[in-house]
Amino acid sequence: MSASTIGYIKLANTLSIVSQKQVTGKLVVAHGNQEWQLYFLFGHLLYASGGKHSTRRWHRAISQHCPNFKFEVNQLSNNQLWEYKLLQTAIRENQITLAQAKAILRTIAQEVFFAIISQPGLTRRWHPQKHPCSQTALSLLLSRLEIKEVLTSAKRVWKSLQEQGLWHINPDSTPVFRDTNNFLIQENLDVFLTVKKLLNGDRTIWDIAFLMQMSLVEVARNLYDFEQRSLIYFKQVEDWLSPPEKLRLVSVENRRPQATIVCIDDSHLVGDFLEKILQPLGYKVVHIQDPIKGLAVLEDSQPDLIFLDLVMPKVSGYTICDFLRKTTMFKDTPIVFLSTQDGIIDRTRAKLIGANDYLCKSSNPEKVVEAVEKYVNFKDFKNSQIISLERRYNFTCLAVES
Template sequence: MSIDYRGIKKLANQFAILQRAQFSGRLDVASETEKQPWSFYCYLGRIVYATGGPHAVRRWRRNLACYWSEVEITALVTKVTEAEVWDYQALCLLADSDASKLPQIKAMIKSIVVEAVLDIAQMPNITCRIGSQKPLDTQLALIGIGEVFKEMQQNWQRWQGAGLGQYSPNLAPILRQPERLRSRIPTAHYQLLKTLLNGKQTLRDVAKQMKREVAIIAKFLAPYLQDGIIELVEISDLPAPVRPTIPSVPATLAVAPLIACLDDSPSICQEMEQILMGAGYRFIAIQDPLRALTTLLTRKPDLIFLDLVMPETNGYEICSKLRKTSLFRNTPIVILTGNDGIIDRVRAKIVGASDFLGKPVESKTVLEATRKHLAQAQTISA
């Protein structure tokens, strides 16, 4: 396993935006390589809970087992009725039954969140979407973004130091050559490992059963893995006690307005992407002005942010060309510039620009302009 630093930076930036906006609701994170998305429930910019991903049930049961017996867990899940966030509902029931358990529940939730973030860090090409702006009814924990990423990084460094940096802790160890292992370790250790290394439990599961950090278990097993005595295999998640509802992209998000930003500056495009996608819009960045018209005609955005000064052309020329096509005659076009002068504003109006926005861009002004012009465009088309 290796961390995709672009992906984790993207996730960290997304959380930073939500933190500044004091967002309450659900953030969905998807990866090209995983069918099941992760969902992070937030309240006023802090994380309340995380679920989803490839091993959501295993993760929940494993962390719960640190504090409660299997009998207690089985009794608890029989009371669960909610489908989408059944695991969180179970924790709420647990807290309601005994308020003294709240510190353990909070510790468990933090562990679950850190695990989820570490799993996402290994995924290529993640996408983040606002799935809902309705928070959970109860907030059992409020976890700061900074502490989550700090602990995730520490866990990753320990895992990498164990010598299995190219593997995921969600893989299951299976004993392939028992006799070779028997000859290399004490009998008592062999009997224990023979029971645990059955290909049905992940490295994380094994570590919890042995009451050790997963990095310590990984370091112990690394030589036997390299010698082919042990193999790491993929396994599926455990069945959920309630058939979970996979958080889907809401209808309003599936048809969310597509916003285009034409700017030759990668940093401006990245900043605009974080602002707009963080607010639930779809986004496309165009950095090559020579290909702008072709891309815009193909994608048909609902609103266009257009840089004023670009190599080989300028925002006025592109805006004028767009207004001459029937497709973009009424599309909102907002000019971006660092020169907020009266002459520039007049010229922008002459070529048909809808608005003028100064640089550096700010989240509040970008979103206000976006909402304003999309609403006006909708009124015109109605």
């Protein structure tokens, strides 16, 4: 008996028992470090989730059945069952129909069932839970017959993959070009351009099947052909952040204190230079031209990083650095020398008196930003997290570029 047959029988029997007992709660099905959650209300399926890419799966189902649906997550109190709660809200506000919502639930459940029955060994745990019992919730439930139909459909897809020798191709994996030039040589230009748009290094096989409006088996068969000719390979990618998690990260970023960068330099040009570079990135820049008179300003600023000039009219940067390192307030504050002098002796002396780094004033802006990111605690949060996440996980990322 094949692994898929065993998985199918186990899941089918478990679902039948839950239905017969008309229980309410959560069924957790696991294999290794993967876990799926099936939520039930009076023995009917409320929602299916879990696995590697639950958020990707949600976006695909939304795009398939109601592509114009623009959901808002501001009102969600927590992350649990956020997808289902959004569907309920959308129905109440007449954004989508009951038929569209149920189609979304069936599509998601089919992918979850497919993932479960394709595993060679499974563990099952039942957790009694209370779920809201509104009229909308009751209308969205998948009945025993509907569950059976979805499970049968998932088994049919898995069986087709097995029969065609494609069982090893995981639809959660991402196909990637080995060599685009080699692909272009072996294929005609139209095929190359189409495939290049799809195989962007982030889309899974499930994503590609949806975009191409082809069955999973058809897509897997074509990709297998490319794999056999060493044109592509498969890799694993992370799931997208869920909308509630993205909202939480933005909220955390908005609550973060603004990092303060102090520049001690007698030239106003250096202060202006640092402001132009760092202020657009969210940093506050304080410029002190007279280090003696500016000590009070330095204390009030409580900087996260100090850029310090080496040669100044009244006192040298070495003296200032040595003084700051002997104070309780600034003994651990990162200090980076910013100087026109760039000799090995200057660098060595700066390090000996406690400077963290040494930059030449002719350094390009990227070097300055790298120094700030290196020594400020929440250095790259906004740029490498929020901006990249909004770019990567935007709902429109499923669209094929024209």
